[in-house]
Amino acid sequence: MPVVPSLPDTPLVPGDRFPLQSRLAHLCGRVSRHCVATVTRARYTPHIAAVDGLTGEIIEEMHALQALEVNRVSNSCCVLLLI
Numbered sequence: 001m002p003v004v005p006s007l008p009d010t011p012l013v014p015g016d017r018f019p020l021q022s023r024l025a026h027l028c029g030r031v032s033r034h035c036v037a038t039v040t041r042a043r044y045t046p047h048i049a050a051v052d053g054l055t056g057e058i059i060e061e062m063h064a065l066q067a068l069e070v071n072r073v074s075n076s077c078c079v080l081l082l083i
Contacts, residue, residue, distance in 0.1 A: 020027065039045065
């Protein structure tokens with residue numbers, strides 16, 4: 001069985017080399033608040049909601065069309081309309 005070496009008691013990353021590491025929790029909170037403010041002030045948010053709704057409608061219609069049964073053998077005449 002291989003022996004796993006123990007980690008040293010000293011920190012792996014000294015604080016003086018990476019001064020922002022000690023402020024990471026505070027900075028993540030600030031970034032989160034900035035992202036929320038940016039998204040809420042953006043003018044394209046209603047457009048995103050509209051596209052999302054349209055996409056949902058298209059997917060529902062696609063599922064309804066896929067569920068239809070098609071009679072491939074029919075005695076009636078078929079008319080193909082090209083638009």
